[in-house]
Ligand code: F6R
Ligand code: MG
């Protein structure tokens with residue numbers, strides 16, 4: 375096959391001192407495992423981590439949803455979970471929701487973003503990985519990068535980008551099967567905006583360039599809670615975003631993260647916090663957060679990955695991190711009141727629902 379496939383597969387399989395970070399040993403052993411076992415299947419790989427999640431970036435020629443590639447990732451995470459258990463780490467094996475591998479890691483717990491393409495000369499892409507938040511956290515930055523000329527001036531400067539982008543949006547509340555809609559920017563912009571604002575329910579799954587039909591974006595859309603039937607952690611998203619030329623420039627994709635916009639996922643997956651752009655490998659801290667996102671920029675040639683550039687490891691983002699810290703403190707001042715905590719339907723613990731139920735009998739209706 376001429377096409378290269380990039381698969382980013384991530385999971386929380388245990389972490390040190392709470393939900394803070396995987397151990398060094400876990401990450402080292404997962405890397406070793408892929409180097410040892412990946413030979414016949416992978417062209418290349420890169421292992422990174424953010425908060426309590428480990429992410430495997432795999433390049434290969436097996437196509438999207440490949441049994442062999444997914445099995446390799448599954449086995450790598452199983453090995454990470456085994457070490458987490460041996461080390462007595464917290465939440466060991468947390469995201470591996472099934473005992474046995476069955477064809478594809480989708481539906482088994484790990485988050486997956488993958489796409490295939492005919493490699494361009496100078497193929498460049500970003501790996502975005504977020505922790506303590508949910509897949510809808512990327513709705514706003516992707517909307518701004520691919521549909522808003524105020525953030526992506528390429529949409530008016532480049533004739534190719536000017537033809538717009540096609541968004542595939544998934545209804546993640548629909549758990550029986552994939553329920554998706556395709557909307558074109560700019561023609562369907564208001565419809566797109568109306569869906570994407572509801573980031574608990576509607577999530578950007580893919581974006582394609584309308585000029586070429588090429589896929590620019592693949593995002594994970596996992597719903598761990600729906601798979602497991604009980605709360606088992608947040609669905610921290612991963613995305614691959616191809617950049618430059620007929621796609622937004624790297625900086626146009628990064629720029630919207632300067633908003634440090636509020637997203638769900640702070641403490642117990644039940645609070646709102648700002649999405650802080652951080653360096654790869656940053657652990658979790660204040661109030662089990664704040665929600666955070668990292669961005670590794672790669673070049674790729676014949677599927678071989680360059681050393682990545684850590685795109686948020688730049689003095690500019692220190693200022694944004696300070697703002698995100700201020701925004702965290704500001705919303706934390708009102709504790710669990712109003713918009714600081716998620717609405718009833720999205721609460722990840724049952725404590726409040728149980729309380730309200732117990733209080734039902736004590737309500738009286740005054741005539
Ligand atoms: C986990 C997370 C954390 C936990 C919290 C309580 O991804 O975001 O905020 O929800 O630390 O964890 P448990 O209930 O495991 O003690
Ligand atoms: Mg966790």
Ligand code: MG
Nearest residue numbers: 426427505610
């Ligand atoms: Mg996580």
